[in-house]
Amino acid sequence: MDLDSFVASFDGEPGYLDWAAFGPLSPSVRSEVHADAELLGSGRPTGMDLVAEHVLEARELLAELMYAEVDQVTLQPSTTYGMMQALYGLAGGLMLSRGEFPSLTVTATRAADALGSIDLQWLDPEDGLVTPEAVREALTDETHAVAVSLVDFRTGYRADLSALRDVIGDRMLIVDAMQGFGAVSADYAAADVVCGNGYKWLRAGRGTGFARFSDRALERIAPVLSGWAGVDGALPVDVVPSPAASAQAFTVSRPDHLAIARLATALRDVRDVGIDRIDEALSERARDVMFFADRYDVPVLTPREPERRAGIVTLAPAPHDAGPLAASLANHGITVTVRSGLVRVAPHVGTGADTLRLFGDALAAFSSARVW
Numbered sequence: 001m002d003l004d005s006f007v008a009s010f011d012g013e014p015g016y017l018d019w020a021a022f023g024p025l026s027p028s029v030r031s032e033v034h035a036d037a038e039l040l041g042s043g044r045p046t047g048m049d050l051v052a053e054h055v056l057e058a059r060e061l062l063a064e065l066m067y068a069e070v071d072q073v074t075l076q077p078s079t080t081y082g083m084m085q086a087l088y089g090l091a092g093g094l095m096l097s098r099g100e101f102p103s104l105t106v107t108a109t110r111a112a113d114a115l116g117s118i119d120l121q122w123l124d125p126e127d128g129l130v131t132p133e134a135v136r137e138a139l140t141d142e143t144h145a146v147a148v149s150l151v152d153f154r155t156g157y158r159a160d161l162s163a164l165r166d167v168i169g170d171r172m173l174i175v176d177a178m179q180g181f182g183a184v185s186a187d188y189a190a191a192d193v194v195c196g197n198g199y200k201w202l203r204a205g206r207g208t209g210f211a212r213f214s215d216r217a218l219e220r221i222a223p224v225l226s227g228w229a230g231v232d233g234a235l236p237v238d239v240v241p242s243p244a245a246s247a248q249a250f251t252v253s254r255p256d257h258l259a260i261a262r263l264a265t266a267l268r269d270v271r272d273v274g275i276d277r278i279d280e281a282l283s284e285r286a287r288d289v290m291f292f293a294d295r296y297d298v299p300v301l302t303p304r305e306p307e308r309r310a311g312i313v314t315l316a317p318a319p320h321d322a323g324p325l326a327a328s329l330a331n332h333g334i335t336v337t338v339r340s341g342l343v344r345v346a347p348h349v350g351t352g353a354d355t356l357r358l359f360g361d362a363l364a365a366f367s368s369a370r371v372w
């Protein structure tokens with residue numbers, strides 16, 4: 001698959017600008033589901049084995065896309081499950097922003113409350129952005145790990161993982177890659193834990209989570225939530241072995257093979273097109289959204305520089321404008337996420353001229369009715 005066929009594979013209805021909430025499934029994912037469902041219904045061991053083979057394929061593709069080893073990669077039901085595996089096994093100071101998605105804030109708080117071994121160090125950056133400078137200023141000798149989103153779900157800010165690594169030295173870097181994986185390129189090798197899921201930017205549907213643990217993470221994070229699937233070798237009956245030495249330790253039970261077949265298919269498409277090309281094309285779509293926002297004087301919260309943003313463009317209208325703007329978008333058949341007065345617009349590389357025209361029309365209608 002090349003970029004043109006990838007772009008052409010976006011066959012949903014015009015008006016969809018909510019990829020940061022849910023990614024409508026790609027045609028290749030949909031046809032894989034049908035084929036694998038038939039194989040799982042056949043009762044033929046060879047057919048069922050074929051579906052199960054997607055587990056290794058998905059882990060290999062994830063390793064390739066994250067510049068990691070296959071045995072550092074585990075499959076998870078979701079990003080948050082992967083985060084639970086990482087955070088419950090920590091000890092010492094864990095730095096994170098209060099503004100992070102609850103996959104981080106709630107999980108970290110529950111882990112700290114349950115185990116008493118984690119000391120939460122909350123960051124409260126003024127502009128809400130977890131920059132290397134904000135982290136550098138807040139670091140203490142007790143900081144053991146820093147957790148951050150690759151792309152912030154609210155502002156669309158893209159963290160610079162390499163710069164964060166430079167700032168934190170030998171401490172652990174734990175990354176929620178949900179809003180960036182498959183959409184932008186990132187220095188995943190700079191991170192110790194990377195968690196994500198395929199139901200947004202990868203267009204793979206739910207249940208397609210994953211996590212990667214570096215060698216440092218394997219050394220320093222205890223597999224507290226390890227289940228029966230987290231061991232090496234055969235089914236652990238009669239005796240209970242230690243958790244696996246690899247990232248396999250951070251698993252509970254076997255993955256859903258149908259879900260993983262979807263994930264493998266989506267990953268293959270991204271690998272074939274190339275994440276750099278996807279990143280570049282997505283950056284242009286985000287710029288298109290910003291163009292219309294500027295044209296109709298709707299303030300943009302998301303940083304402008306391409307390397308500090310990804311697929312999310314957040315509009316921050318004046319409080320009295322938020323309702324009329326949201327209404328105009330809805331009236332023009334545009335799907336976005338409206339939360340706390342912010343309008344999150346999230347195109348993908350296949351967002352076409354038809355959708356952008358509808359978006360521009362919606363902003364024009366809002367603008368012409370606006371009371372200054």
Ligand SMILES: Cc1ncc(COP(=O)(O)O)c(C=O)c1O
Nearest residue numbers: 078079080101103149153178197
């Ligand atoms: C940054 C971020 N992390 C995690 C999640 C949720 O991930 P999951 O449903 O895979 O646990 C979201 C969902 O919007 C998100 O924006």
